[in-house]
Amino acid sequence: METTLIIASAEIRALFREKTIYAITGVFLLMTAAASFISWSTFTTADAVYRASVVYLHARGVVAIPENPLHSIPALVSFDNLIIYVLLIGALLAVIIGHRSFMRERRSGILQVLFTRPVSMRSFIFGKVLGLGSVLLGVMSITAIISIASSFLLPLQQISIEDIGHALVFFFLSFLYMLFFALCGLLFSIVVKSESLALFIPICIWVGITFVLPELATGLTPTALLNPVTLLQLPVAEGFFNTAQHLLSPVSLGWHYTTMSGELLGSSFRTSFPILRVLTEHWIEIVTLCASIFTLVIFSAIALQRFDPREGSIHE
């Protein structure tokens, strides 16, 4: 256990030393800022448009004017864009840090020396996973704090304690989703000898999970899958897409993430569902994601057992 913690803290220190963590945090803060700004400008304008519409209708003698429809929108809708940013950028950055985590050791040639010490391969891999997990959790926590704090500044956003609960579950889900990709990066950096191929394979998996599987299951084009607005206009599953949805559902992690996040934040149908309802309705998806993470940890441990440190140098 002690060795695992030492390796985990070494992993975190390495990320700080390489300044990777600053870059990742910077990108996440940029994403949060972009999402907040887009929501702020849109909501402010939409509110002003409503007031202008009221004046316009009054001038034409209309008395019965409906309530501002923006008031019926869940407060967390301003987080909509974050779902897409995590799906794309978060996952991609996670692949990179997972990949670099083991490649760093391979490049330095330290592995041959390291395993002559009383360090088991199991504690090494668990240390790596713990280190990566802590960093991702830290980055997501900072993003969560800033996002929630900035949402208080948005107009028409009366965020309640319950909303904060929804947001926190969303950020934890995002953390799990990113951890999955970080572990993909880690696994292939152990298994594959070529550094670029080790990065290329998880990127292909990312493309597959983010675009190809949802496209096969819904018929939506890649850009439509990235647009919170078009996601609301999901076509009815018919014929092939109906079958594909059933067949591909167990592995469509990206689609599960988008659906669950949409329900938590209220972007799906512009109504947020209670946390318990989301968790119970999607328990299979949550178990699938956790099981995938667990499987990747086990596979990484097995791959490391078979890894020969003498052949650990980089092959191109």
Next chain:
Amino acid sequence: MDKIFTIAKKEYKDAVRNYVFVTFLAFLIVLTGISMYVGALNFHVKVSLFEKTYQALIAAGQPVSTLTRPEFFPLQLLRATIEYLEIIGAILAISLGYLSIAKEKGNNTLPLIFTRPITRKKYYLGKLVGNLALIVSVCALLFITIIGIITFVGGIHLSSLEIAKILLSAFATFIYLSIFFLFAALCTTLMRFPSNALILTFVVWLFFVLIVPQIGDTMDTDNQVPGGFFNAIHIDQPQSKIILQQFTLYETLRNGIEETSITKHYERLTFALLGIKDIYNGKSLGYIFLDKVWEVLWLLGFFFTFGTMSLYAFSRSKVLLQKVE
């Protein structure tokens, strides 16, 4: 001139021999096939829905004149392919641009190379010619595959106008990918640490490829409420236009932000050429060109600006020859 071609040949061979590049290209081709297949299935679903609605209306004794039978346009199958090229193609081009400079910069071999009788300008031009030829090959391979799938798998005979439209879309794709190549090469030349250049390029990619093109929809007031904002307050379209006249600055800004995205210009041009946007379906090349001349100018403007800037930067940059630890 000989020196430029020698370097260009080497760049081209290096990439073609790199199995990661070849695998990535194969992956793009597979994605093209999948997206065209899904496009065809989507059309079948539309037809089947039409048939069901038609039969239901007939059975209920309702008029069917309001229904429009979905029409099949083979070039519209390319929609998802174009979108994959916008996102994944740009990553491929960025990787090429980054690697073309970073491989020598990272190894600190550039000072050694410039002890040979070759100017920086010629050396960069060689790299540029080699990589642009590579991007031409990638586009040619992809679009020939597309024509092959439509003709041999779909059994559809393409007219010469349709083939011309596909080829012009291939050319637009070449310009689009080259812009990302040139931008990545420029950043890697100007920044001391290649890895920082790669991060900056990806941030720019993220912003202009993924965020900005969606802004038009996400910032549209009417999209904020299911069923439409104006619909919810019982305001029809002509009335909404009158009200929105007070918000021209916001609307101009929203459109202006979209204009800055090179991806949006590429998409507008190719969607018009391929008839993915219905109003351009069946229109002549002259009509499309005149209507989309602004998009063509944006694409060419970005291409020549980044081309000139990267050439200038490579010829003059002091950072380029600094040792990378």
